Amino acid sequence: MAEKILMKGNEAIAHAAIRCGCDGYFGYPITPQSEIMETLMEEQPWETTGMVVLQAESETSSINMIYGGACCGKKVMTSSSSPGVSLMCEGLSYLAGAELPCLVVNVVRGGPGLGTIQPGQGDYFQAVKGGGHGDYKMVVLAPSSAQEMYDFVDLSFELAFKYRTPAMILADGVVGQMMETVELRPMKPRLTNEQIIEKYSSWATTGKTPGRKQNVVTSLALDSIIHEQLNNTLQAKYRKMEEDDVRFEEIMCDDAEHVIVAYGCMARICESTVEMARKEGIKLGLLRPITLFPFPTNEINRLVPQLKTMMSVELSAGQMVEDVRLAVNGRIPVNFFGRLGGIVPSPDEVFEAFKKAINK
Amino acid sequence: MKEEIIIAGFGGQGVLSMGKILAYSGIMQGQEVTWMPSYGPEMRGGTANVTVILSDKKISSPILSKFDTAIILNQQSMDKFEDGVKPGGLLIYDPNGITRHPKRKDINVCTIAAVDLSAELGNSKAYNMVVLGAFLSKKPIVNLENVIKGLKKSIPERHHSLIPMNEQAIKVGMEKIQVINSL
Numbered sequence: 001m002a003e004k005i006l007m008k009g010n011e012a013i014a015h016a017a018i019r020c021g022c023d024g025y026f027g028y029p030i031t032p033q034s035e036i037m038e039t040l041m042e043e044q045p046w047e048t049t050g051m052v053v054l055q056a057e058s059e060t061s062s063i064n065m066i067y068g069g070a071c072c073g074k075k076v077m078t079s080s081s082s083p084g085v086s087l088m089c090e091g092l093s094y095l096a097g098a099e100l101p102c103l104v105v106n107v108v109r110g111g112p113g114l115g116t117i118q119p120g121q122g123d124y125f126q127a128v129k130g131g132g133h134g135d136y137k138m139v140v141l142a143p144s145s146a147q148e149m150y151d152f153v154d155l156s157f158e159l160a161f162k163y164r165t166p167a168m169i170l171a172d173g174v175v176g177q178m179m180e181t182v183e184l185r186p187m188k189p190r191l192t193n194e195q196i197i198e199k200y201s202s203w204a205t206t207g208k209t210p211g212r213k214q215n216v217v218t219s220l221a222l223d224s225i226i227h228e229q230l231n232n233t234l235q236a237k238y239r240k241m242e243e244d245d246v247r248f249e250e251i252m253c254d255d256a257e258h259v260i261v262a263y264g265c266m267a268r269i270c271e272s273t274v275e276m277a278r279k280e281g282i283k284l285g286l287l288r289p290i291t292l293f294p295f296p297t298n299e300i301n302r303l304v305p306q307l308k309t310m311m312s313v314e315l316s317a318g319q320m321v322e323d324v325r326l327a328v329n330g331r332i333p334v335n336f337f338g339r340l341g342g343i344v345p346s347p348d349e350v351f352e353a354f355k356k357a358i359n360k
Numbered sequence: 361m362k363e364e365i366i367i368a369g370f371g372g373q374g375v376l377s378m379g380k381i382l383a384y385s386g387i388m389q390g391q392e393v394t395w396m397p398s399y400g401p402e403m404r405g406g407t408a409n410v411t412v413i414l415s416d417k418k419i420s421s422p423i424l425s426k427f428d429t430a431i432i433l434n435q436q437s438m439d440k441f442e443d444g445v446k447p448g449g450l451l452i453y454d455p456n457g458i459t460r461h462p463k464r465k466d467i468n469v470c471t472i473a474a475v476d477l478s479a480e481l482g483n484s485k486a487y488n489m490v491v492l493g494a495f496l497s498k499k500p501i502v503n504l505e506n507v508i509k510g511l512k513k514s515i516p517e518r519h520h521s522l523i524p525m526n527e528q529a530i531k532v533g534m535e536k537i538q539v540i541n542s543l
Contacts, residue, residue: 006383074419117399140386178397179394180395181387269421321499345423349425
């Protein structure tokens, strides 16, 4: 087995980027994710794999650098935290419209506005419902450990290229700042220019060669018929993601009468809550969505008949709970518990809130 | 085995690095670990704390409200975390600068005069290792050999010449801990 190294979730993202063959990182520092670019700068991958690491002059600039890199079929990424990701939303919409693959990491802090640098999950709507304008979706993955921060970098790129769509890792201040052991996966080399031409020359601007049609990457289509077709293509991709790429984890759900739905750091905290409930003889389980889009709607549907209640637990005023309620569709009560302002509740605080909700 | 620890004091006392060395020692001993710091605008002189969990099994929540052990190194942290020690748990503190000593009778309380002891050692930076030694004498959850291995992992190689001094500081802490309340 490979050596396990103690590192922060943020550091894991940086090491994973280098080791999965990422071509370029463009970013701008912001707490609580600055360790991502700091680690990349320390590791100096431009000397080893040839990966570019560049501090842009703003988040707006970094997302547009990504647009440029993605047009060329390169594996490119950025990272930021909530206010910075808001600045990137215009770019994300353009990337989705132009069908470009890329990775954006959002280590979420409390909002709105400048908010707080403490952990939050208030960017759920922004990540899964749009953020930018127009009918688009991104693949959104929610890690809950340093190892998943590492593993989801490669997975995000895989899904981003599979669907030619932006992918987002929606983390939070806890998962970013916490140190845990991480096992580094085997090194993957970056693709050569020849390999990129071979794989992506049907759409990427890799340089026109005789006999190949000119590739135009744009999100602009002034002809309404063509533009509706583009939208239909996007929607078909999103339906395919919902069929093939939903990911989730279940803990003690087999005999559960109540289920907590939580992602990211809150899933870890609620896992302890489930252990507490089981000690008191309450049949509580945990459903942890790993992909927030596509959302595990079918799995919630499957669980509902055996359940008395569900409860969404978030560091927000209640965002994912709306998707849980859409899936449950009024069949059982769906409760909510959340804290705001960067406050992270402990497992016993969640347990108290759960007991209060089911005894109402 | 599962040990849930909060280490709290001033930034600059080595609170976060003590937690990191403890976590690395746990890894050397084959345990699962998490290290969750308070992070924020605090710099040297502000408050800092870190929650460290060492366990034989997979760790679920890295965020806790109750602790097996609280290691407390300033008054603000005493006010904040004395109540967080589980009944029967352990509170270790450095009396330097403490004006309100712990009142609880349902926990084990020990002191370690680490400011004075590290000054006697001639290196105030060994402060946190004296405290770590005191903790390990009461809760030998990792052995000294693995702590030294953990130190080597968490200290940059250019500073490895300081490891014998750190080891000595740990031993001083183990020896000089004083029991105030024992259950």
